Amino acid sequence: MPDAVFVAALDMNGAEPLYLQVARHISSLIGKDSRFVDRLPSEAELCRLYAVSRITIRQALASLAERDIVVRQHGRGTFVGSLHRPGRQKTIHSFFDILSSKGLRPEMIMLDYQMRLPPQEVAKAFETVEQALFIRRGYRSEHTPLGVTEVFYPGHLASAITREMASARTSTAILREELGLRVTHADISIGLSRASEDVAQWMKLSEQTTLMRIERITTCAELGVCEYSRLLVSEATADFRIGLNGDIIHNY
Structure with missing residues (x-):
């Protein structure tokens, strides 16, 4: 049955x-x-x-x-x-770095910046249901949309991450350089997601298009989980993967 x-x-x-x-x-x-x-x-x-x-x-x-x-x-x-099994990696990369390493000249656009209640899986990672800082960025090169990142930061870090900072700095740079945090490891998994209305509009796709989803749960020394991020890319963009040691591996 x-x-x-x-x-x-x-x-x-x-x-x-x-x-x-x-x-x-x-x-x-x-x-x-x-x-x-x-x-x-x-x-x-x-x-x-x-x-x-x-x-x-x-x-x-x-x-x-x-x-x-x-x-x-x-x-x-x-x-x-x-890559889909839970595993701890010591290296994290920003989507901006990945695109740059492919010879592109990416542009990062702020799409959303707000305090909001985190979805269930994020609240579980942060071990709190309190509001978190949510940042959504779009990435494009020569006016062509390449992908979207959605990042949550726990509430206790929110006051230190200004809109201006989030507009100009990648999530990796914010953690390491702006906040001076030491990343101990990150758990990365890959799956598929339907494009939400906002994401589909930015990427110029039909709503509900299937996208590749790369999730990262980043842990920082003495703070625990300090970031929960999702990278959403289309088939045309996702010609790379992240190895078990965190290295970027290109698919040619």
Whole structure:
């Protein structure tokens, strides 16, 4: 029998291809559902859970494999990719640095700066439900949108991060150079997300377009978690990945 929760995650009559919906939902379950921690369920089991054809499941898994979210091993099954497993890294990079290293001349645009209640996953990382500073920035090169970053800082750091600072400095520079904090490690994971209305508008995409999402939870000495950030990029931009040691790896 199909699983009602899995089936409810899909819009069978929607414009978005069914396999992309399945891929995004699988991505959201990795590391959170006990069936999606190390090895994924078999194709037959996924077909049953989602009540879709084997072709749809294979397309979804192929899409995830292209992004290194899963690794498919012939005769053994599908496994969670190493980048999607919780892991601690000592190096953090700003999206601005990544784009510059690709030979681009990126421009950083402030899109939002406000105090707000953090979403559940951010509040859990900060271990508080108090308001946090939220900053959204858009990145473009030669007027072409490349991506969006969404960053949360705990409330006790908010007063030290001015709008002017956030407009001119990357999140990495704010932590290290402006606040003088020592980053001890960062947990990075990769998944898929639907573009919100604001993000889609900035990136000139249709709303609900599937984007690659890179999440980073940064921990600073003596402070604990000092930053929670998301990088949202389109397929055309995401020709890089971040290795287990934090190095930028280009896909040519």
